[in-house]
Amino acid sequence: MNPYDQVLDATISHLEKLKASGIKHVKVSQEILSSLTMPSSRAVETRASASPAATSTASGRSTIPVTPKPVAVAPSLPQSKVSLMESMAEEIKQVRGEGEIPGEKGLALEQVKQRAMVCVKCPHLASSRRNVVFGVGNIDSPLMFVGEAPGMEEDQEGEPFVGVAGQLLTKIIKAMGFGREQIYIANVLKCRPNTPGQTAGNRKPSEEEMKKCLPYLLAQIEIIQPKIIVALGGTAVEGLFGKTDGISKIRGHLRYLRNIPVMPTFHPSYLLRQQMLTEKRKVWEDMMKVMEHLQIPITEKQQGFFLKA
Numbered sequence: 001m002n003p004y005d006q007v008l009d010a011t012i013s014h015l016e017k018l019k020a021s022g023i024k025h026v027k028v029s030q031e032i033l034s035s036l037t038m039p040s041s042r043a044v045e046t047r048a049s050a051s052p053a054a055t056s057t058a059s060g061r062s063t064i065p066v067t068p069k070p071v072a073v074a075p076s077l078p079q080s081k082v083s084l085m086e087s088m089a090e091e092i093k094q095v096r097g098e099g100e101i102p103g104e105k106g107l108a109l110e111q112v113k114q115r116a117m118v119c120v121k122c123p124h125l126a127s128s129r130r131n132v133v134f135g136v137g138n139i140d141s142p143l144m145f146v147g148e149a150p151g152m153e154e155d156q157e158g159e160p161f162v163g164v165a166g167q168l169l170t171k172i173i174k175a176m177g178f179g180r181e182q183i184y185i186a187n188v189l190k191c192r193p194n195t196p197g198q199t200a201g202n203r204k205p206s207e208e209e210m211k212k213c214l215p216y217l218l219a220q221i222e223i224i225q226p227k228i229i230v231a232l233g234g235t236a237v238e239g240l241f242g243k244t245d246g247i248s249k250i251r252g253h254l255r256y257l258r259n260i261p262v263m264p265t266f267h268p269s270y271l272l273r274q275q276m277l278t279e280k281r282k283v284w285e286d287m288m289k290v291m292e293h294l295q296i297p298i299t300e301k302q303q304g305f306f307l308k309a
């Protein structure tokens with residue numbers, strides 16, 4: 001296959017994926033649009049006029065329907081045409097403001113996120129939130145952490161686990177041998193539970209709020225397909241599985257959500273309140289079980305964390 005055909009195939013294939021994932025339009029520059037909508041010979045020479053069907057935007061780009069139609073050109077093209085198609089692929093890469101073309105998982109997750117960002121299923125939370133805290137991290141991660149709901153800092157930042165408890169979670173993740181950016185973190189609830197009349201503090205999400213929001217998290221899990229999930233705290237476990245025994249009783253015992261193992265453990269904020277080594281060790285033992293499940297070697301040093309000297 002010649003270079004042009006390769007680029008063309010890759011472009012068509014990508015457009016088909018975008019279309020299949022529900023994306024109806026992509027932005028392309030006026031220059032590329034003009035070239036694509038005129039006969040090939042002229043296209044190579046002139047890249048000036050725009051398609052009358054194109055919709056200009058404030059940024060000077062145009063919107064065209066995502067219809068993976070092969071461009072009507074001769075099979076063998078000059079190098080300038082190849083550059084043109086490569087340039088178009090680059091344009092598509094930038095459509096979503098990301099460095100590279102998102103894969104199917106990224107696009108699917110983005111669609112769920114877009115729905116959550118405008119969700120008003122809990123009007124009292126939609127009106128009080130600063131941000132919808134969807135989730136953050138590596139969507140290809142084998143490991144996912146799930147908490148209960150954003151707190152004040154998370155609501156402000158738009159990212160889960162950024163407060164003091166989040167810093168402790170980051171330390172736990174590092175102790176396991178991961179970087180925070182390598183794993184995926186989300187909450188059962190995407191909006192901060194409101195606290196009318198309070199200037200500080202957070203509240204536990206209600207059962208009804210968690211039920212309403214759970215479909216977003218289930219969609220995230222369905223798309224990411226982690227090998228294991230860590231549920232942080234009793235409320236997160238309750239959000240995922242419904243009413244259950246207390247976290248002290250169920251922690252450390254795997255349960256399954258749609259065939260994905262879930263390890264319940266204490267919430268980091270519990271460890272901040274309970275500074276005892278024994279409680280830290282319990283969480284660490286849960287994390288070592290997670291590491292075993294992921295077949296991550298556990299060093300002697302790691303095995304000795306939070307044991308009495």
Ligand code: SF4
Pocket residue numbers: 116119120121122123125126132189190191209212213
């Ligand atoms: S908490 Fe969830 S269900 Fe409720 S408004 Fe926010 S995103 Fe929607």
